[in-house]
Every structure is written in C-alpha cells, then in structure tokens.
Amino acid sequence: MSGAPVEHGYTHEQICIPENLIYQRPGTLLEQEFHYCPGCGHSTAHKIFMEVVEEMGLEGEVIGVAPVGCSVFAYHYLNVDMQQAAHGRACAVATGIKRMLPDKIVFTYQGDGDLAAIGTAETIHAANRGENFLAIFINNGIYGMTSGQMAPTTLPGMVTTTSPFGRDTKTQGHPLKIGELLALLPGVAYVTRQAVDIPKNIRKAKKALQKALEYQKKGLGFCLVEIVSNCPSNWKMTPLESNKFVEEKMIPFYPLGDIKVPQEEKK
Amino acid sequence: MGEIKLMKGNEALSEAMIRAGCDAYFGYPITPQSEVLEYLAREATNRTGMVILQAESEVAAINMIYGAAGCGKRVMTTSSSPGISLMQEGLSYIASAELPCVLANVNRGGPGLGTIQPAQGDYNQAVKGGGHGDYQLLVLAPCSVQEMVDFVKLGFELAEKYRGPVMILTDGAIGQMMEKVELFDQMPRKTDVPDWATTGRKKGQDRTYITSLFIEPEVMEKVNLKLQAKYKQMRETEVRYQTLNLDDAEYIFTGYGLGARICMKAMEIGREKGYKIGMIRPITLFPFPVDLYASIAPKVKAILDVELNAGQMVQDVILSTMGKTRVEFYGRMGGIIPEPEEILEYFEKQIIGGAK
Numbered sequence: 357m358s359g360a361p362v363e364h365g366y367t368h369e370q371i372c373i374p375e376n377l378i379y380q381r382p383g384t385l386l387e388q389e390f391h392y393c394p395g396c397g398h399s400t401a402h403k404i405f406m407e408v409v410e411e412m413g414l415e416g417e418v419i420g421v422a423p424v425g426c427s428v429f430a431y432h433y434l435n436v437d438m439q440q441a442a443h444g445r446a447c448a449v450a451t452g453i454k455r456m457l458p459d460k461i462v463f464t465y466q467g468d469g470d471l472a473a474i475g476t477a478e479t480i481h482a483a484n485r486g487e488n489f490l491a492i493f494i495n496n497g498i499y500g501m502t503s504g505q506m507a508p509t510t511l512p513g514m515v516t517t518t519s520p521f522g523r524d525t526k527t528q529g530h531p532l533k534i535g536e537l538l539a540l541l542p543g544v545a546y547v548t549r550q551a552v553d554i555p556k557n558i559r560k561a562k563k564a565l566q567k568a569l570e571y572q573k574k575g576l577g578f579c580l581v582e583i584v585s586n587c588p589s590n591w592k593m594t595p596l597e598s599n600k601f602v603e604e605k606m607i608p609f610y611p612l613g614d615i616k617v618p619q620e621e622k623k
Numbered sequence: 624m625g626e627i628k629l630m631k632g633n634e635a636l637s638e639a640m641i642r643a644g645c646d647a648y649f650g651y652p653i654t655p656q657s658e659v660l661e662y663l664a665r666e667a668t669n670r671t672g673m674v675i676l677q678a679e680s681e682v683a684a685i686n687m688i689y690g691a692a693g694c695g696k697r698v699m700t701t702s703s704s705p706g707i708s709l710m711q712e713g714l715s716y717i718a719s720a721e722l723p724c725v726l727a728n729v730n731r732g733g734p735g736l737g738t739i740q741p742a743q744g745d746y747n748q749a750v751k752g753g754g755h756g757d758y759q760l761l762v763l764a765p766c767s768v769q770e771m772v773d774f775v776k777l778g779f780e781l782a783e784k785y786r787g788p789v790m791i792l793t794d795g796a797i798g799q800m801m802e803k804v805e806l807f808d809q810m811p812r813k814t815d816v817p818d819w820a821t822t823g824r825k826k827g828q829d830r831t832y833i834t835s836l837f838i839e840p841e842v843m844e845k846v847n848l849k850l851q852a853k854y855k856q857m858r859e860t861e862v863r864y865q866t867l868n869l870d871d872a873e874y875i876f877t878g879y880g881l882g883a884r885i886c887m888k889a890m891e892i893g894r895e896k897g898y899k900i901g902m903i904r905p906i907t908l909f910p911f912p913v914d915l916y917a918s919i920a921p922k923v924k925a926i927l928d929v930e931l932n933a934g935q936m937v938q939d940v941i942l943s944t945m946g947k948t949r950v951e952f953y954g955r956m957g958g959i960i961p962e963p964e965e966i967l968e969y970f971e972k973q974i975i976g977g978a979k
C-alpha cells in the first residue's frame with residue numbers, strides 16, 4: 357500500500373507528514389487495545405480524559421482509582437499511576453491518596469453501580485468533606501460487567517436481567533440522580549452532566565473534565581463529572597441504536613449541563 | 624531509658640502511633656477503643672503533621688488505609704469487633720495488593736452487637752483470615768499496656784518487611800486499663816518512597832499500579848504462591864512467645880493477651896499450692912508457636928488453655944500437640960473475665976482430680 361496513490365490522490369507518506377496530523381493516541385493512553393465492547397462509551401471517556409491529562413501536562417501528577425465494573429482494568433489503558441479499589445470504595449481510596457499526597461491530582465473513575473449503589477456512602481461523605489478530587493461517573497443505567505442487571509440509574513420501565521418486565525418504580529425504586537443530590541453539599545465545587553454519544557457532546561465532556569482538573573488544582577473541592585453513557589451489549593442494541601437510546605431516553609431523563617459550578621465561576 | 628508514663632492502653636497505643644512516625648490514621652468510633660481517635664485528634668497533627676480522619680464507617684476507613692498505604696505511607700487504623708468485621712473485605716484486598724499497614728482490634732464480646740466488655744471471640748477471625756481468600760494477617764497479642772506501645776512499633780516494622788497487614792489483637796480490658804509504660808522516643812516520619820507506591824508516574828518510567836485483580840488463573844496462582852511463601856517465612860522467623868517455669872513443669876497453663884495474664888496469676892496460686900505449673904503465652908498468634916507446643920507436649924501431663932471465648936486458640940494448641948498430651952480448655956464468654964481462682968479450681972477438678 358505504501359507509495360501507491362489512493363483515491364484522494366495523496367500517498368501514504370504525504371498523509372503521514374506531521375502538518376496533516378489531526379488525531380493520534382495521546383501519550384497518556386498505553387498502546388493496548390481496549391477490551392470494551394464496540395461502541396462502548398467507556399473507551400471514549402478514557403480517551404478524552406487522557407487527552408485532557410496530556411494537554412494539561414499532568415501525566416506525572418495524576419493518581420487514579422479504578423472501580424469494580426467494566427472499567428476495572430482502566431489501569432491497563434491509562435498511562436498514569438493507579439490503584440484498583442474494592443467495589444464502591446473508590447472515593448474512600450481516593451481520600452486516602454489525596455490526604456497523603458495533597459499536591460497530586462487525584463481522580464476516581466466509577467460506574468453507576470459502583471458510585472451510586474454499593475458505594476453511595478463513600479461517595480456522599482467524600483463529597484461532603486469536600487475532598488479535593490474528581491469523580492468521573494459513567495452512567496450507563498446498567499451493571500455492564502455482571503451482564504446487565506438493574507442499576508440505581510436504570511430508567512423507569514427499562515428492561516434489565518433483574519427487571520425483566522421493566523423497572524417498576526413501586527417495588528424497585530426510582531433512578532437515583534446522584535449528581536443533583538451531591539450538588540446540595542457545601543463541600544462540592546462542581547457537578548456537571550455530560551455525554552459521549554455524538555462529537556459535539558464529546559467535545560463538551562472533554563471541556564468539563566478539563567475544568568474539573570483546573571478546579572482541583574485551585575483546591576476548590578469535590579468535583580463530579582457524570583458522563584451519560586451506553587452499554588450496547590447489555591442494552592441488546594447495536595452501537596448506533598444505543599447512542600440513539602442515549603439521545604432519546606437517557607438524556608431527557610438525565611439532562612446535560614452544569615448542575616453546580618464553583619462560586620468564582622458564577623461572577 | 625525512654626519517657627515513663629502512667630497511661631491507658633488505648634492512649635498508649637495512640638501515643639506509640641504518633642512516636643512511630645505514622646503518617647495517617649483513619650478510623651470510626653466504637654467502644655471500647657474510641658479513645659484512640661480522640662487522643663489522636665487532640666495530640667497528633669500539631670506534633671508530627673500526622674493526618675487524622677474520622678471516616679464515615681469502618682468500610683471507608685479500611686479503604687482509606689488501602690489508598691494511603693498504596694502511596695507508600697505508614698498508616699494505621701483501629702476498631703473493635705463489629706467494626707473489624709466490616710473491614711474484612713478491605714483486609715483481603717490489602718493482603719492481596721501487598722500493602723503494609725497496622726490495625727488493632729480491641730476485642731469486645733460478641734456475636735452481634737454483643738457487649739462492650741472485653742472478650743477474645745475474634746481469635747479465629749484474626750488468625751484464620753476473616754475475609755475471603757487464602758491470606759493471613761500477622762497477628763500480635765499484647766498482654767500489657769507496655770506491649771500495646773511496643774507492638775505498634777514492631778507492627779510497622781513487620782508490615783513493611785513483609786508488605787502486608789499486621790493486626791494487634793487486644794481486648795477491652797487492656798485497652799481500658801492504666802499501667803506504667805516506657806515510651807520510645809519520637810521517630811521521624813518516613814521519607815523514602817517504595818518503588819511500588821503510586822505517587823505519580825516518573826518521567827521516562829512506567830506507571831505504577833496497585834491491584835488485587837489477577838484474572839488469569841495462572842497469574843492468580845502465582846500471586847497466591849508468593850503470599851504463601853511470605854507466610855512460610857513468617858512461620859520460620861517471626862514466631863514470638865513468652866514462657867514461664869517450663870523447666871520443672873508437669874502442667875502447662877496457656878492463653879494469649881488478657882487470658883494469659885489471668886493464667887499467670889492462676890499459675891502463681893497453683894505453684895504456692897505445690898502444683899508444678901508452667902506457662903506458655905503466644906505473642907504472635909499467626910505465626911503460631913507450633914514447635915514449642917509440640918516439643919513440650921510429651922514432657923507434661925496436661926495443658927490447660929484459658930481464653931475469653933468458647934475455645935478458639937485451643938484448636939491450634941490441639942493441632943500443635945498432636946495428641947501427645949491432654950489438652951483441656953476453660954473459657955468464659957460474653958465479656959466475663961475469669962478469676963484466677965476459678966481457673967485453678969477447674970484445673971484441680973478436671974486435671975488433678977481427673978474428672979472427665
């Protein structure tokens with residue numbers, strides 16, 4: 357293929373000159389294939405966050421906490437120091453790290469089951485203490501890793517393996533809007549809800565992650581960046597259908613945008 | 624000679640923590656050990672800069688320990704029985720991820736919410752592994768306020784030597800009683816960072832990560848074998864115990880911590896009455912002094928094991944003596960502390976009197 361002109365008339369070598377570069381794997385992502393299912397939002401979220409870390413020059417400053425969930429192996433992809441936490445305990449582990457190394461940039465990366473079911477207490481109390489780290493919260497409305505059980509964020513009526521007739525809010529509770537809940541706490545600096553279904557949203561989500569790290573550098577307190585995501589495999593949809601579901605069902609229930617911004621931003 | 628003070632067990636333990644250059648304590652209040660967090664909150668931060676944090680639960684506390692230990696820091700937590708139960712998942716992760724830390728269980732009566740009085744019902748949980756998987760805690764059992772101090776320092780040394788969790792298994796009586804102690808001098812905070820710690824990726828170097836997840840069975844087995852090799856080394860080199868009057872002993876009283884203390888008194892009363900009683904007090908419960916019991920068993924008529932539980936350590940004594948001598952057990956439960964006299968009475972009735 358090398359040297360042979362392709363349809364647009366440029367050779368491979370011509371395309372590969374640095375001036376033509378529009379995308380490359382950030383150095384903060386290891387050269388390791390993601391194990392995520394095709395079309396899964398975890399991959400996009402990893403990528404944009406690592407781009408932010410690289411663009412801010414923080415690769416030597418960051419310490420992350422991986423959850424139990426599909427992203428349990430985040431440390432196989434993210435080329436920064438990481439600890440793997442017990443299911444739900446990422447915010448406690450991050451508290452331990454940040455209290456020991458207050459000058460480092462600390463983040464957790466957690467699914468909805470991890471952050472808003474089994475780990476609710478750790479999340480709320482870390483937030484309430486104003487722990488100065490970032491929680492990245494991947495809300496796909498399902499337990500991806502354990503193959504599709506109901507999550508705290510599963511939409512009313514949504515079918516999962518443990519709500520086979522659709523989530524019945526009378527007996528199975530209502531979807532937990534943990535972002536709104538956390539926004540009430542004085543220790544929380546920044547809560548925003550973003551998505552990674554379409555390029556426009558991906559760019560916004562990336563910006564939000566960058567802001568959160570800037571706030572952490574300024575010592576403003578707990579930041580939550582919720583990312584409304586998908587789970588094509590357990591939603592039993594193609595990647596495209598799943599992104600359509602995000603747009604048509606998830607986002608109307610979980611509206612995107614800032615829920616709380618730091619005081620100084622408001623001025 | 625270090626500073627001499629009259630101190631409560633829990634406060635002495637806390638003071639030792641500060642003096643050992645501990646970097647952080649994460650804990651949750653529970654009787655009979657709430658003095659630890661209270662003492663540290665008053666004393667620690669302004670003296671050494673140590674981080675003191677009241678966690679929202681013991682579950683959170685042990686996971687804060689995980690995070691902080693993973694940064695290569697010297698960290699400790701304490702609790703009492705129900706709280707220690709909540710820490711078991713975290714301890715299993717800590718053992719698997721090979722993170723050094725010290726924790727103390729100021730044992731109270733159980734099961735359930737139980738009682739706040741002293742007990743030794745958590746021996747099995749501490750020694751046999753209360754969490755999931757094949758792991759061990761190195762367990763130290765103090766029987767005096769002085770040992771509460773000494774074992775904090777020793778605990779950190781062993782935790783760092785073996786990269787794993789060390790438990791000080793004590794009880795409400797030793798935690799609450801006051802005794803004279805000699806304190807060691809203030810040690811500096813640790814400055815060296817082990818290469819496995821997560822402190823931010825160094826330029827040109829690989830990232831560091833801490834995990835207990837080894838999804839391939841072959842790798843998981845290797846990790847297990849590595850842990851088992853550590854435990855073997857502990858069995859070979861870290862066994863600690865105290866013995867008294869073994870030379871002419873025809874009978875052995877044995878027990879750990881508070882149980883051993885009461886046994887000592889019972890032994891003294893027995894000796895005054897002319898019984899040739901010796902005493903074995905395991906200081907490390909894991910590793911257990913198996914060889915000592917094995918070697919003494921053929922030389923004595925009986926061993927009486929005394930514990931503040933239904934008979935837990937006695938199982939290890941039976942295993943160690945391999946049927947070479949008679950092993951009897953006397954225990955009280957629910958927070959009741961046996962009197963030396965009742966132990967001797969039991970000894971005279973069951974062993975001397977030969978009743979079955």
Ligand SMILES: Cc1ncc(C[n+]2csc(CCOP(=O)(O)OP(=O)(O)O)c2C)c(N)n1
Nearest residue numbers: 424425426443467468469470498499500501
């Ligand atoms: C204590 C404990 N309970 C249950 C599990 C099983 N488990 C693993 S991941 C998971 C749910 C993960 O779902 P979520 O946090 O939403 O992450 P996702 O996979 O969807 O990204 C559960 C229940 C576990 N590993 N540990």
Ligand code: SF4
Nearest residue numbers: 392393396426500587
């Ligand atoms: S199971 Fe769902 S969340 Fe997990 S990788 Fe696959 S698509 Fe993503």
Ligand SMILES: [Mg+2]
Nearest residue numbers: 467468498500
């Ligand atoms: Mg999920």
